[in-house]
Amino acid sequence: MEKQSDLLLDIQHLHTGYRLQGKFYDAADDVNLTLKRDEILAIVGESGCGKSTIASSIIGLYDHKNTKVTGDILYNELNLVGLNESLFNKIRGDKIGMIFQDPLASLNPLMRVGEQVAETLYYHTDMKEAARHARVIELFNQVGMPKPEEMYRMYPHELSGGLRQRVVIAMAIACKPEIIIADEPTTALDVTIQAQILDLLEDIQKQSHSGIVLITHDLGVVAETADEVAVMYAGQVVEKADVKTIFEHPLHPYTRSLLNSMPQSDDESEDLHVIQGTVPSLKYMPREGDRFAARIPWIPASDHEKEPAVHEVEPGHWVRCTCWKNFHFQADQKVSGE
Amino acid sequence: MWKTVLRRVLVMIPQLLILSFLVFVLAKMMPGDPFTGQINPNLDPKQIIRLKHELGLYDPVPVQYTRWLVNLFHGDLGQSYIQKVPVTSLIADRAVNTFWLSLLTTVLTYVLAVPMGIIAGRHQDEWQDQGIQIFNYITFAIPGFVFYILGIWLFGFVLGWFPITGSVSASASGFWEVVGSRFYHMVLPALLFSLITTTSIVQYLRTGIVDNKVEDYVRTARSKGVPENVVFDKHILRNSLLPIAAFMGTTITDLLGGSMIIESVFSYPGMGKLFLDSISERDYTTLTALILLFGILTLVGNLLSDIIMSIIDPRIRIQ
Amino acid sequence: MAKEIIKIDDLKVHYPIRSGFWNRITDYVRAVDGINFSINEGETYGLIGESGSGKSTTGKAIVGVEKVTSGRVLYKGVDITKSGNRRRLDYNKDVQMIFQDSMSSLNPRKRIEDIIAEPIRNFEKLTTDQERDRVQELLDIVGMPSDAIYKYPHEFSGGQRQRIGVARAVATNPKLIVADEPTSALDLSVQAQVLNFMKHIQQQYGIAYLFISHDLGVVKHMSENLAIMHRGRLVELGSREEIYRHPVHIYTKRLLSAIPVVDVDNREAHKRQRALVEREFQENQSKWYDKDGRVYPLQKVAENHFVALPEDAAAAAKIKELKEKERD
Numbered sequence: 001m002e003k004q005s006d007l008l009l010d011i012q013h014l015h016t017g018y019r020l021q022g023k024f025y026d027a028a029d030d031v032n033l034t035l036k037r038d039e040i041l042a043i044v045g046e047s048g049c050g051k052s053t054i055a056s057s058i059i060g061l062y063d064h065k066n067t068k069v070t071g072d073i074l075y076n077e078l079n080l081v082g083l084n085e086s087l088f089n090k091i092r093g094d095k096i097g098m099i100f101q102d103p104l105a106s107l108n109p110l111m112r113v114g115e116q117v118a119e120t121l122y123y124h125t126d127m128k129e130a131a132r133h134a135r136v137i138e139l140f141n142q143v144g145m146p147k148p149e150e151m152y153r154m155y156p157h158e159l160s161g162g163l164r165q166r167v168v169i170a171m172a173i174a175c176k177p178e179i180i181i182a183d184e185p186t187t188a189l190d191v192t193i194q195a196q197i198l199d200l201l202e203d204i205q206k207q208s209h210s211g212i213v214l215i216t217h218d219l220g221v222v223a224e225t226a227d228e229v230a231v232m233y234a235g236q237v238v239e240k241a242d243v244k245t246i247f248e249h250p251l252h253p254y255t256r257s258l259l260n261s262m263p264q265s266d267d268e269s270e271d272l273h274v275i276q277g278t279v280p281s282l283k284y285m286p287r288e289g290d291r292f293a294a295r296i297p298w299i300p301a302s303d304h305e306k307e308p309a310v311h312e313v314e315p316g317h318w319v320r321c322t323c324w325k326n327f328h329f330q331a332d333q334k335v336s337g338e
Numbered sequence: 339m340w341k342t343v344l345r346r347v348l349v350m351i352p353q354l355l356i357l358s359f360l361v362f363v364l365a366k367m368m369p370g371d372p373f374t375g376q377i378n379p380n381l382d383p384k385q386i387i388r389l390k391h392e393l394g395l396y397d398p399v400p401v402q403y404t405r406w407l408v409n410l411f412h413g414d415l416g417q418s419y420i421q422k423v424p425v426t427s428l429i430a431d432r433a434v435n436t437f438w439l440s441l442l443t444t445v446l447t448y449v450l451a452v453p454m455g456i457i458a459g460r461h462q463d464e465w466q467d468q469g470i471q472i473f474n475y476i477t478f479a480i481p482g483f484v485f486y487i488l489g490i491w492l493f494g495f496v497l498g499w500f501p502i503t504g505s506v507s508a509s510a511s512g513f514w515e516v517v518g519s520r521f522y523h524m525v526l527p528a529l530l531f532s533l534i535t536t537t538s539i540v541q542y543l544r545t546g547i548v549d550n551k552v553e554d555y556v557r558t559a560r561s562k563g564v565p566e567n568v569v570f571d572k573h574i575l576r577n578s579l580l581p582i583a584a585f586m587g588t589t590i591t592d593l594l595g596g597s598m599i600i601e602s603v604f605s606y607p608g609m610g611k612l613f614l615d616s617i618s619e620r621d622y623t624t625l626t627a628l629i630l631l632f633g634i635l636t637l638v639g640n641l642l643s644d645i646i647m648s649i650i651d652p653r654i655r656i657q
Numbered sequence: 658m659a660k661e662i663i664k665i666d667d668l669k670v671h672y673p674i675r676s677g678f679w680n681r682i683t684d685y686v687r688a689v690d691g692i693n694f695s696i697n698e699g700e701t702y703g704l705i706g707e708s709g710s711g712k713s714t715t716g717k718a719i720v721g722v723e724k725v726t727s728g729r730v731l732y733k734g735v736d737i738t739k740s741g742n743r744r745r746l747d748y749n750k751d752v753q754m755i756f757q758d759s760m761s762s763l764n765p766r767k768r769i770e771d772i773i774a775e776p777i778r779n780f781e782k783l784t785t786d787q788e789r790d791r792v793q794e795l796l797d798i799v800g801m802p803s804d805a806i807y808k809y810p811h812e813f814s815g816g817q818r819q820r821i822g823v824a825r826a827v828a829t830n831p832k833l834i835v836a837d838e839p840t841s842a843l844d845l846s847v848q849a850q851v852l853n854f855m856k857h858i859q860q861q862y863g864i865a866y867l868f869i870s871h872d873l874g875v876v877k878h879m880s881e882n883l884a885i886m887h888r889g890r891l892v893e894l895g896s897r898e899e900i901y902r903h904p905v906h907i908y909t910k911r912l913l914s915a916i917p918v919v920d921v922d923n924r925e926a927h928k929r930q931r932a933l934v935e936r937e938f939q940e941n942q943s944k945w946y947d948k949d950g951r952v953y954p955l956q957k958v959a960e961n962h963f964v965a966l967p968e969d970a971a972a973a974a975k976i977k978e979l980k981e982k983e984r985d
Contacts, residue, residue: 046844046845046846046847047844059561061557061560061561085565085566086565088563089563089564089565090563091563092560092561092562092563093561093562093563093564094563097561098558098561100554100557100558100561102554105553105554105555106554106555106557106558107555107558108555108558108559108573108577109555109577109651109652109653110576110577110580110650110651110652111573116558119559119562119564120562120563123562123563123564123565124563155652155653157652157653158652161708168558171558171562172561190707190708190871191707191871191872191873191912191915191916192707192911192912192915194915194917195914195915195917195931196935198917199928199931199932217844217845218917219845219919220874220916220917220918220919221917223917223918223919223920223921223924224917224918224924224927224928243921244921244922247919247921248921257846258845258846259919261845261846261848261849262845262874262919263848263849263852263874263875263877263878263879271853271856272848272849272852272853272878273846273849274846274849274850274853275846278814278816278847279844341677345680
């Protein structure tokens, strides 16, 4: 029973499709993920892989007219898929906090930042105005903002990028949510600020025992912060394991290729690894067979599964398709374009 | 901020001087003079020449301009050649009429435009929006005077609801009766005028709402669990309405421009009509005085816009 | 000894701040505040800095699109901050630029053929056939298909557009390309492709790059020599090995420790190290910056390694450096 309550989010067979010229195309295609308490789950992939789609599906913020979500997103036995808006508004900001990529754009330019944080409290607590103010000051202290009383009255444009992101974090954690979704929280920030913000997120998580879904394209950020990692390609999770396994024993060809293309090696004269071809756009995504097959054409079709399934290769290590078994890099696969 | 305002006011002085000089020279370059078309057969042409000499109309233009300028600094805008009254009192009478007409127009404009803009923005691309868009295209595409004449024809002649000329009924007596009559005379021109001026505000507000709807901070508000109607009122609408407030300053310019046509069509004795009359009658003193006044009002309007903007938008500060 | 292609000599770019009733200049923003470095023929020189450090302004001043307040940029020994000299030396042909945002730096209404041919038309007289051959050749160099010439920028992905930007920059056979964050907007595997093409072109044509970036990993991969910029000045300058293995200035250490490392086993240790460096940076500002908060002038601490230090600290650092090397 104890184990059960540790499970915060259970995403089963999630399909999120966007309408393009009258037809729906799945940007997230049969995604299965879980988030536990005290865990940072990183969803990593390149642009267009569907990682942000998952975030907006969890928190229910999408254009309802042009988006179709099916499957289950279970939060404490409550299915968030298809939940009515007024119930969802009780959960958003209270049980699930969200942090976005661009802190300047994600704050209302004409509202004092303190009031924007207090707004969260207004909708989820019984606090009176003075209590809300005090709580915002407390939050500003917690996220490491100097002179919180002064900061309360500032407008977003008066703050630096790092401070703005701290305000957004204060907003997300104001009601001590169990789940925090951070969608590329440091992409718009300088590297030194990025380090501080990531440290802050980790500290908050340790204090509050929440679970964090960290969505990022940056493998370095994943290696430094994540506990569990899901690698996504073309709308599907292709590999999922704990962070050490992903970086030390990656199996799926895409994960291995991606790690190879990082300019991290000490051998500077070496060319970086390039993945052949390009990521297919949503409309032209192959819907049958292994979606990554086209980008490793030297691997014979017989090595791929007809309908690639996710296999548990070792306990806790999931890999899509069987093509990884015979996968090898090409000798001269260095500069190749399309 | 007050330093900037003061600086802006000081900068206005040379702007106005240049404006007045240009207007003066241009007016003088127009063919004819105040006596053209008024040839009184009883008047000896020599008499006219003598009169013109007396009025200094044969002096070189720079001399005439300097004289005008010196008088201006003494608070004397000169005598109207045509009406034979001081220009200041002539304008003052008309300015009051134009002021009330403009005020009513402005009120009607915002009363009509703001709800229309909100509905159009809120129901973007739905039938409400499309209806308002069609209305906007019509008022935008039809030239003002055609629209006014159609209005006069419909409401004045066919339906007979409103008077179609003047600013007050000659038979009105007593304070309240005069006020009532004045208001009654203003309603139709103000309403027709405001239907024309709503177009830009409706469009501006609609675009503001449509743009703000998809801003990231609106998504943030939703992610906090703020109910959708509050998200609209407190975040989207508020942020779209504030720039509209700053429009008030620049409406002055629109109103002055538009008043010339509407006042002419309705024979409404305001500044716009006075302006057109003074051009056709070559009434230089009235003309230059009016241009100067319009110039001041336009510059003040722009300054006002900037001040309003800096008060409501914390990102814009004039130090 | 490699030949110097460009030398930046005490370059300053200041923007006036106006205030008060008369709107007079009361102070300056010192975007670039006296920097010196030089780039050799055919090498990639890295210029690293965070936002607001002045690195992009430096790049723009070098290509001549930013007005220089004082100092010189010497190309073939001639100061090209004067536009007359730029014309005389064909400087605008020899020095090209690649921008971060490939979408807004390519004219959306022009076809790729015209985009790439534009610099050629400015500097060379070619017949239509010759010009088309040249454009095809350039597209081939950056691995683009030949039918790309008939298309418009929006028909390509970000990585492809950036390669078109590279092809355009290479069109005039330049000696130096200033690349301002050329891959920051790209995905990892696409970035790899663009960087590889840049390297290959360099080897083939002997072009020098000034590679401006905030990404220390990318700069490390690309450049032999580099400089680190902070508050408009250089805090540390030297060879790649010296800077990455023996950083001296606290700001360099801070930047290096902030890069996420793909080493899951040691991430806690790395984090502690980062916290230590951050504390040192916050608490000892006066040791590393002068009383106005500005960066000190560069002092030599080792062969091909310069650090912004006060005079006495420089001597100490030199000794420390030597000792560290002995231990290695």
